Amino acid sequence: MIIRAVVRGVGHYLPERVVPNAWFEDRVDTTDEWIRTRTGIERRHFAADGETTSDLGAKAAEAALIDAGLTAADIDALVVATSTPDLTFPSAATMVQAKIGMKQGFAFDVQAVCAGFVYALSNANALILSGQAKRVLVIGAETFSRILDFDDRGTCVLFGDGAGAVVLEATTGSGATGDRGILATDLNSDGSYKDLLYVDGGVSTTGTAGHLRMQGNQVFRHAVEKLAETAHAALDKAGLSGADVDWIVPHQANLRIITATAQRMQVPMDRVVVTVQDHGNTSAASIPLALSVGKERGQIKVGDLIVTEAIGGGLSWGSVVLRW
Ligand code: ACO
Numbered sequence: 001m002i003i004r005a006v007v008r009g010v011g012h013y014l015p016e017r018v019v020p021n022a023w024f025e026d027r028v029d030t031t032d033e034w035i036r037t038r039t040g041i042e043r044r045h046f047a048a049d050g051e052t053t054s055d056l057g058a059k060a061a062e063a064a065l066i067d068a069g070l071t072a073a074d075i076d077a078l079v080v081a082t083s084t085p086d087l088t089f090p091s092a093a094t095m096v097q098a099k100i101g102m103k104q105g106f107a108f109d110v111q112a113v114c115a116g117f118v119y120a121l122s123n124a125n126a127l128i129l130s131g132q133a134k135r136v137l138v139i140g141a142e143t144f145s146r147i148l149d150f151d152d153r154g155t156c157v158l159f160g161d162g163a164g165a166v167v168l169e170a171t172t173g174s175g176a177t178g179d180r181g182i183l184a185t186d187l188n189s190d191g192s193y194k195d196l197l198y199v200d201g202g203v204s205t206t207g208t209a210g211h212l213r214m215q216g217n218q219v220f221r222h223a224v225e226k227l228a229e230t231a232h233a234a235l236d237k238a239g240l241s242g243a244d245v246d247w248i249v250p251h252q253a254n255l256r257i258i259t260a261t262a263q264r265m266q267v268p269m270d271r272v273v274v275t276v277q278d279h280g281n282t283s284a285a286s287i288p289l290a291l292s293v294g295k296e297r298g299q300i301k302v303g304d305l306i307v308t309e310a311i312g313g314g315l316s317w318g319s320v321v322l323r324w
Contacts, residue, residue, distance in 0.1 A: 004173035004181030005128040005136070007324060009070065011063025012164040012292035013056050014279070015047040021157065028153035035157050040255025044160025044280030046145040052086040053163075057141030058099035060163035060288070064137065065100070068167040072102035075167070077133035079124050080109050081116030081140045081284035083313070084147060088203050096139060105133070112189070113197070114251050114312025116140060116284030121166075121308070121320050122185035128170045139165040140284035147199055149211040158253070159212070160280035164288025177239055180303070180323045184238035186230045187318040193222070197313040219311075223257045226317045228264035231309045234319035242266045244305050249294060251310030252276035252286040261309065273299055283312065300324055 020043045021032035035041055047056065057080055065071060080093040087095075093107035112119040117140035124136040141163035148156045173179035196218045201210020227250070235241055242265045250258045252275050262272050273294035275286070282289060287308050294300040304324045311317035 001172050002175045003129055004171050004179050005125045005168040006171040006181035007166050007322065008169040009064045009066070009068025009167040010165070010288065010292045010295055011060050011067050012162065012289045013059035013063060014045045014162045015051060015056065017046050017048060018043050019046050024153070024157050027150055028156065030153045030157055038256070039158060040276050041158065041280045042277045045162055047143045047161040053082050053084050053141045053143045054086050054092045054095035054099060056143065056161065056163035057082070057092060057096040057139045057165070060141065060165040061096055061100050061137050061139055064165035064167050070135070070167060072100045073104070075102055075135050075137050076105035077124070077127055077136040078102060078105065078107040079120045079136060079138050080107070081112065081120035082109060082142055083111055083113050083116065083283060084143045085109060092141065112312065112316040113314060114253065114281070114283045114286070115310040115314070115316040115318050116312070117287045118308055118310045118318040118320055119187060119316070121182070122187055122318065124168050125182045125185060128168060134170045136168045137165060138168055138288070139163060140286070140288045142283045142285045144212070144281070144283055147209055147212050154216055155212050155214050158281050160282050162279055162282040162285045162289050164285050164292050166288055166291065178323070182320060182322045183240070184234045184321045185318065186234040186237065188226070188230060189314045189316040191314060193315040196222070196315065220254070220257060222315060223253065223311045224260045224264070226311055226315070227257070227261040227309045230317050230319040231261070231265055231307050234321045235307065238321045240305065240321065245307050246271060246304035247294065247300055247306045248272045249287055249290050249306055249308045251312070252279060252290055253281045
């Protein structure tokens with residue numbers, strides 16, 4: 001018998017304000033048609049003034065706790081994946097911890113941009129397998145609207161705000177691929193690609209939050225290649241293949257990247273959870289949001305084999321294979 005980190009609950013939260021593609025037509029030289037055909041995005045949510053990443057994260061965490069039938073008192077570690085924390089410090093995670101009334105355990109942030117949730121899930125899995133925690137809240141929460149340059153049509157139309165969360169719980173498994181829980185993880189980064197995707201401000205440089213800068217077509221090229229590679233690597237480690245996959249739950253950056261990755265994995269699109277049309281790219285929040293929406297839609301069911309994969313600034317990329 002071995003320990004497995006099993007998803008016991010999932011939830012999400014989206015800010016009330018919905019921003020359709022047409023909203024950008026008055027601000028930059030773009031069209032709804034361009035955005036839809038080049039990205040698959042139709043709308044995204046933006047946080048209200050004063051609504052912060054930890055507000056979104058706390059609401060997603062509360063939804064995941066309800067889904068799990070647990071309370072904050074049952075959790076012993078809390079991890080927030082974010083690149084848009086409320087403050088430089090303390091962590092968004094400790095702020096979420098306070099907002100959900102969790103008095104025990106420990107909380108910290110993970111920063112790997114759009115790959116953040118995959119990194120957080122992999123690290124939470126390691127906490128559980130090493131016996132450091134039994135129940136971990138893993139949250140992806142972002143307010144990317146706060147770091148967008150609304151004069152740059154190449155980036156401002158792509159991103160949105162939101163949060164998703166899962167409760168991971170230590171459970172006994174047989175060690176076979178039929179076990180529920182996380183079966184394998186694969187993480188990668190290569191800091192030499194920094195200039196492809198970064199924010200042009202920060203604490204020890206400009207002293208400001210800065211704006212997102214991206215060489216979109218270069219990131220696109222790396223994404224298509226690296227996402228299929230990391231997904232295959234994680235499946236290999238689990239002793240599984242693309243044919244075993246019930247659902248790919250990809251990072252939701254661009255429908256063309258999602259489609260190309262599924263093709264490379266030889267998984268048909270009717271086994272891919274797609275939410276990019278409604279959320280845009282919510283960075284570290286996109287995968288837990290898609291898991292929660294996929295469950296709500298009745299797509300994801302107990303026992304399904306799921307592959308998540310993501311790439312973001314760094315470059316950082318990775319994949320987690322889990323049985324729901
Ligand atoms: N409206 C109209 N035209 C536009 C817009 C827009 N919103 N944005 C760019 N264009 C123009 C460009 O200026 C360019 O015009 P030009 O040929 O006259 O110079 C033309 O469209 C083509 O530009 P490309 O960048 O080559 O367009 P591409 O087809 O690559 O699509 C996009 C751009 C959507 C950004 C795509 O490259 C992409 O999705 N890249 C990956 C982004 C991504 O996955 N990021 C994930 C990580 S995000 C993170 O970690 C924070």
